[in-house]
Amino acid sequence: MNKKIIPLTGDQAVAEAMRQIEPDVVAAYPITPQTEIVMTFSQFVADGRVKTEMIPVESEHSAMSACVGSAAAGARTMTATSANGLALMWEIVYIAASMRLPIVMPVVNRALSGPINIHCDHSDTMGARDSGWIQIYAESGREAYEHAILAVRIAEHSGINLPVMVCQDGFITSHSVEGVELFDDAAVKKFIGEYKPNMTTLLDVDNPVTYGPIDLQDFYFEHKRQQTEAMKNAIDIIPGIMNEFNKAFSRDLKIVEEYMMDDAEASIVVFSSTAGTAKFVVDSLRAKGVKAGLVRPCLFRPFPKEYIIKALSKVKIAAVLDRADSFSGCGGPVFSEIRSAMYEAKQKPELINYIFGLGGRDIFPNDIEAVYKDMSGILKTGKISNRVNYIGVRE
């Protein structure tokens, strides 16, 4: 395969993935920091480089609504959004999942209003975590590109048939330029294959089906149960698809990445781009002989429980870094899930939580180093003064 590494922003990289996927329909509405995806892709359409029909809708609510219509009609369908756009879609995001429509949606993570803020945190997608969508989080623009391609196969797998959000960090990876290796168009086409819907579609007029009926006490529960089952299937099916991807494109995507975890004593768990900064800190700590490690889940829905247990059972203490608060008073959303998962583990590390980076507040290597320092202090004294902590906020 020809190696083609070109400088691209994370948004452009995702737009390139969309060009290679060449969905039948894209319905989208601009919102910073996702806008560049839609703009770049619109140019591909305008230049006739893809056969896609674009629907330049008047709102995100209609974007997701049109995606539901399009996907139910049997077209390979995509959209993209951020923050308030995702919030405006919310009602239909649930409906898309309940209809089991394999829509793929890049989400460039941005803080949810209010107050209004355009920079990165994960409050938008964490808010949609129970909507029944699969969620994948990328560390880099390059990985967001790869995830977009991978997501098509995940969404359309007959054992899954669920929509997928492909998340990356607003501005941090969506707007900074990095060298992205673009795969051959043909190789991508081959990997995703021709779309064959797993369900009877609306355009099959000889076999009429009713999408979105009213579902009362007698069936709603069963249908929700089936959605859970699809998520359970997904956690078993995704590794196979990932392996295929890794083989096809010489990659090493993982559901949960473990960095320096073999002999680590203290570990940080963090999603997306902050993991890159944390790896840098782990390297410098390791050079000083500190047994630091890092765990980076790529998947949040379905929740990779077994992977987390396996990774964290190795350490004495772990700090979960959340880029969103849940206002529960008990920590962020990722922390809650990880703490809950670890309840089943035979070997339970001490777990602490740090909320950071809300509204795009920078996090620096020093901040991360301080977290490792806190952990080694706890290991020494056995005392935790605060279970939930905040990094870099004026209090």
Place this chain on the structure above:
Amino acid sequence: MANIKELSKLPERLGPGHRLCSGCGASIVARQVLLGAGNSALVAGCATGCFEVATTIYPYTAWKVPFIHNAFENAAATMSGVETAYRSLKKQGKIKKDIKFVTFGGDGGTYDIGLQSLSGALERGHNFVYVCYDNGAYMNTGIQRSGATPTGASTTTAPAGKVSSGKPQLRKDLTAIVAAHRIPYVAQCSISNWNDLVTKSQKAFDAKGPAFLNVMALCHRGWRFPQENGVAIAKTAVDTCFWPLYEIENGKKYKINYTPKEKKPITEWLKLQGRFKHLFKPGNEEILKSIQQDVDDEWEYLLKRSAL
């Protein structure tokens, strides 16, 4: 002009066995509109409301054509997606058949919460027919006022009371709002004039681009009349010029399709319905007068527009 013998041979797209109230206007609207599609292959949709919940109670469906309901306010956006998917797949040769698209929405889902989605879809020019079955209130949630509720009607959120005489505001002129999008075809119709309605539906399905039908539908629960009187009440709405029958091509060319020989006073229509009963109590003469004035003004305006 539709011929009733020919129409009777067309396929039933909305089967019996739905659970709308007997005498509900919505199903009459749908059946007459669907006749306008002739034998064409068809995909239908609907906004949340009485019509949707009563025709699709899982695991049953009254729909004999592919059907989609998404949510309350997005029937137009949803059908935009279906129609675009069709265009995309057709262009790629993956679909051979010619298919037409229609979606229904109540007045709530169209005049109010769904107006943005409708406007967007019309502006983008999707090739589908949007049918508003206007029963003048949110019936499915229990007769709440909507932007289509006529002045003076008593609803559960604008009830007549000791100091209130029902909905104080004018109803929204949705037909004009839609026409302002300059789409190929817009028409106002009533189930009482079936031939006019079926003919207009045919035109709507034949239009190249979006078409919109605003159809007076009846709800005896919300309007408070004996269920068998529906069509007669619709006829009175037309004959009082409360609900004129007209069409608009490309947003400009207005044509009145029916002029009553003798325009009846609006009280003829109001007195048939319980929701206006309070207006006939002493002291409300001024309200009745102003309702009549509004109807006259609108009719005059329409006559002028159509003479242009």
